[in-house]
Amino acid sequence: MTNLIVLAPMEGLVDPPMRDILTRIGGIDWCVSEFMRVTDVAMNRTTVERFIPEMNQGWKTRAGTPVRPQLLGSDPHWLAVNAAQLAEWGAPAVDLNFGCPAKTVNRHGGGASLLREPELLGEIVARVRAATPAAIPVTAKMRLGYHDTSLALDCAQALSSAGAAEIVVHARTKLDGYKPPAHWEWIARIRDAVAVPVIANGEVWDLDDYQRIREVSGCSAVMIGRGLVVKPDLARQVRRQQAGQALDVMEWEQLYPWMADFFTQTRTRMADRHSPGRIKQWLSLMTRTYPQARELFDQVRRNTCAESIEQQLYALAESRSVA
Numbered sequence: 001m002t003n004l005i006v007l008a009p010m011e012g013l014v015d016p017p018m019r020d021i022l023t024r025i026g027g028i029d030w031c032v033s034e035f036m037r038v039t040d041v042a043m044n045r046t047t048v049e050r051f052i053p054e055m056n057q058g059w060k061t062r063a064g065t066p067v068r069p070q071l072l073g074s075d076p077h078w079l080a081v082n083a084a085q086l087a088e089w090g091a092p093a094v095d096l097n098f099g100c101p102a103k104t105v106n107r108h109g110g111g112a113s114l115l116r117e118p119e120l121l122g123e124i125v126a127r128v129r130a131a132t133p134a135a136i137p138v139t140a141k142m143r144l145g146y147h148d149t150s151l152a153l154d155c156a157q158a159l160s161s162a163g164a165a166e167i168v169v170h171a172r173t174k175l176d177g178y179k180p181p182a183h184w185e186w187i188a189r190i191r192d193a194v195a196v197p198v199i200a201n202g203e204v205w206d207l208d209d210y211q212r213i214r215e216v217s218g219c220s221a222v223m224i225g226r227g228l229v230v231k232p233d234l235a236r237q238v239r240r241q242q243a244g245q246a247l248d249v250m251e252w253e254q255l256y257p258w259m260a261d262f263f264t265q266t267r268t269r270m271a272d273r274h275s276p277g278r279i280k281q282w283l284s285l286m287t288r289t290y291p292q293a294r295e296l297f298d299q300v301r302r303n304t305c306a307e308s309i310e311q312q313l314y315a316l317a318e319s320r321s322v323a
């Protein structure tokens, strides 16, 4: 667990093409899939393949980075059935989501709403653990609580004593949503209260944040979500810094080939009326670190034709390689 960097699960944002691009840029130790919702059925293989096509290449991205599936639900039996199935299909681990703040998810008793019931959290992990071969880690991702942090330690202890192999702590409550700050000092409290490794998560946008979250939380392993999407070489920068090498920060133009590749992959997965939304979403988020993303976003926004957007991205990539 030293210095691990984990790419966070992000539904609708870190999908297979984004995982492919970010893990090829480098520095990421493993990824967690977008959550797959478990109700009262066993998922079929086609559904899982849609979320995690990497399962057909040994649960690894093209760069060789492992992808762990994440399940979201509140029924211990059905979560256990589906976890066992994933293990049979070769999943390297099974992660359980106890942090999703979405209304529809919480109304059905899944995600962050479970943080009000530490006993149920424990029961879920215990049932999933018992149903899954011992060699496959069962891990959990939690927030600090639902409305407040009063049950944070109880929840973490319930997860740990029920057999979670690792706990990722996103240092905010459900009520906090995604509003800064993230309360990293709470990760340290949780780390002191449980016997299993804790992975720190929340508001890591640059190298300074990466150092500070580790200092404040005492964790050496860090999960990064939005920071990696808006600074795709952030994990690589960390690795270079740790190796004492020059950072070699990625310039805007160097991202063109990656964006073109991302969009081509996206077009193979979705209809042309939906795919432009994905590149617009990425560009709009990247304006946070690359002011130049605004201009390209505005150009792409006016264009509804997926094919011509793709051509435009390749023309930019080409101009860059000729320059």
Ligand SMILES: Cc1cc2nc3c(=O)[nH]c(=O)nc-3n(C[C@H](O)[C@H](O)[C@H](O)COP(=O)(O)O)c2cc1C
Pocket: 008, 009, 010, 011, 012, 013, 033, 034, 035, 070, 097, 098, 099, 100, 141, 170, 178, 201, 202, 203, 204, 223, 224, 225, 226, 227
């Ligand atoms: C668009 C979006 C989708 C997310 N989807 C998931 C998810 O499917 N499963 C999960 O456990 N967390 C999900 N999260 C939470 C992230 O994994 C992470 O905990 C959070 O973004 C804080 O980390 P960051 O500040 O590094 O982004 C999502 C977050 C965002 C912004």
